Amino acid sequence: MPQRRSHIAESAAQSALAEALAAVRAPFDIPFPPEAEAEAERATAIAPDVDLRDIPFATLDPEGSRDLDQAFQLERAGKGFTVRYAIADVPGFVTPGGALDAAARARGQTLYAADGSIPLHPPVLSEGSASLLPDQDRPALVWTFALDAEGVVTGSTLQRALIRSRAQLDYVAAQRALDRDEDSPAALLPEIGRLRLEQEAARGGASLNLPDAEVVRTGAGRYDIERRQPLPVEDWNAQLSLMTGMAAAQLMLDGGVGVLRTMPQPDxxxxxxxxxxxxxxxxxxxxxxxxxxxxxxxxxxxxxxxxxxxxSALFRGAGYVVFDGTPPEERMQAAIGAPYAHATAPLRRLVDRWSLTICLALSQGDEVPEWAREGLAELPRLMQESSSRASQLNAQTVECVEAALLAPRVGEVFEATVIRPANGEGEATVQIAEPAVTARAPIPAGATPGAVVRVRLDAADIRTGAVAFSAA
Structure with missing residues (x-):
């Protein structure tokens, strides 16, 4: 599915959009308390147990990322593989019960706006001392996985270590290097990723990979909406994270304490x-x-x-289940086909700090810290509230940008593809190719998903993000 971008070039629309986006962002962009900022400035990590700086780790993220949660190192081991997966040691930086901890609990997760992120932790930590930036000594929680020739995990360990990433890769450049068979730290990623995808299929797992509407900034006052299918390297890289999340879930289930990310099987x-x-x-x-x-x-x-x-209706109902004692009956993530936990993005997601803390204690045979046990009960609520904020911010942002794309074209007729059937009022969800906009519009009776219809744009309000179409 090709990438599509639409541009906002008119100066009046740019100005109106800038005001609208600032208004959308304002309720969410609450400054960190000064005491949380100060705590982040002086935070130092817990001393690592081992020194793994001789291991050539690398990161793989969207271009320009600074909050780097994960780094990997892949190598052959006989007929199988060794996968080392380092996670930013956020638990080692954040003092339980402190101002930084309280600020992170209030936020829940990093939010992404059109003009930048609203981070879970102050940037001095999330884009600085805790981020796995290249050519910097960094504390990390390092998973080491042994995989057989079919990509099945045959063993894993977790330890607190000092690492040094050698390269910061981005998806596009990494895919290009792999396509050209160039030397790369990700050279084994296609082979391991495909094996893990085969394991996913064997488990009955499923990936939706629905193209997202992402607002990207291309210059001062100029924004695009980008819809693209993930590159293969993104899917392969995601399999490393999923493998880690499954290992974390099993470790917590075996230990009788933890937090799972669950999703029911569709009825x-x-x-x-x-x-x-x-x-x-x-x-x-x-x-x-x-x-x-x-x-x-x-x-x-x-x-x-x-x-x-x-x-997308098959992938609804995801949530968090916490337990301390008897493992829960509800433990499966149906789309993955296994128990699963969020444990690979602690810079950007609150719950991962709990998962990693609990997993490290269990793997070392230590007692799970009391603060982690006591805080389990409130995690589902905190994550649900933050997810609602993230969805609201994203939806409002996309609506305003779509309205700005359409505003100069009021009165025009567009061809659109029906992607969801009409509701009780006769309006269906349609996809316009250029500009790349998804909208509600009345459609002719009998038009089903996949049909191409003609719709007229009657209004587009950049300030509110509201657009109105009629059947042409």
């Missing part, structure tokens, strides 16, 4: 509705598991987007 009614939608689109899912069906979709097919939109 039969949801499956039947999805089957009906795929049949209506002419891309019927008739056999096999839904994950296998989704992996087989042709990303260049214009009907794939409506299919993936319909499939």
């Amino acid at each position: 039969e009614r949801t499956f039947e509705e999805f089957r009906t939608q795929t049949q209506a689109l002419g891309r019927a899912w008739t056999t096999g598991r839904y994950g296998e069906y989704l992996r087989g979709l042709d990303r260049a097919d214009p009907l794939t987007l409506p299919v993936l939109e319909a499939a």
Whole structure:
């Protein structure tokens, strides 16, 4: 599925959009308390247990990232592999019960706005002393995995270590290097990633990989909406994180204390509705598991987007389950096909600090710190509230940018693809190709997902993000 960008070039629209985006961001962009900033400035990590600076770790993130949570090192080991996965040692920097801890609990996660992020931790920590930046000595929590020739994890360890990343890779450049068979720290990532994807399929797991509408800034007052399918290297890299999250979940389940990221298996009614939608689109899912069906979709097919939109109903209900004592009955993440925990992004997500703290204690045979046990109960609420804020900020941002893209074109008629069926008022969700906008619009009776319809733009309010279409 090709990448599409639409540009906002008109100066009046730029000015109006800048004001709208500032208004959207304002309620979320609360300054850190001075005592939290001061604590972050003077924070020093717990002394590492081992020195792994001789290991050539590398990071792989979007271009320009500064809050680097993970670094990897991959090597062959006989017929299998050794995977070292280092996670920023945020638990070693944050004092439980301190001002920085309180500020992070209030925020829950890093929020992403059009003009930059609203971080979980002060940048001096998240983009500085705790970030796994290249050519810097950094404390980290390092997982070491032994994989067999099929990519199955046969053993793992976790230790607090001092590391030094040798390279900061970005997705586009890394994919280009792999495609050209150039030497790269990620040279084994395609092989290991594909094996792990095969393991996911064997577990009955599924990946949605729905193209996101991402607002990107390209210059002063200028924004684009970018919709793109993840590169293969992103999927392979994600498998390292998923492998770690599954190991963390199992460690906590075995230890009888922790926090899991769960998602229920869709019920039969949801499956039947999805089957009906795929049949209506002419891309019927008739056999096999839904994950296998989704992996087989042709990303260049214009009907794939409506299919993936319909499939989003299969991925609902994710949440957090905490336990201290008897492991919970509800423990599966259905899309992954295994118990799973968030444990690889502590710079950007609060819950990961708990997962890592608990896993480190259990792996070392130590008592789980009391602060971690006491704080478990409130984690689901804190993460749910922060996720709601993230969704609200993202939705409002995209709506304002879409309105700015459309404002100069009020009165024009556009061709649009129906991606969700009409609601009770006769409005369907449609995708306009240029500019790349998703909107609600009335459609002719009988138009089903995948159909191409013509809609007229009647209004676009940049300040509120509201747009109005009528059938053409």
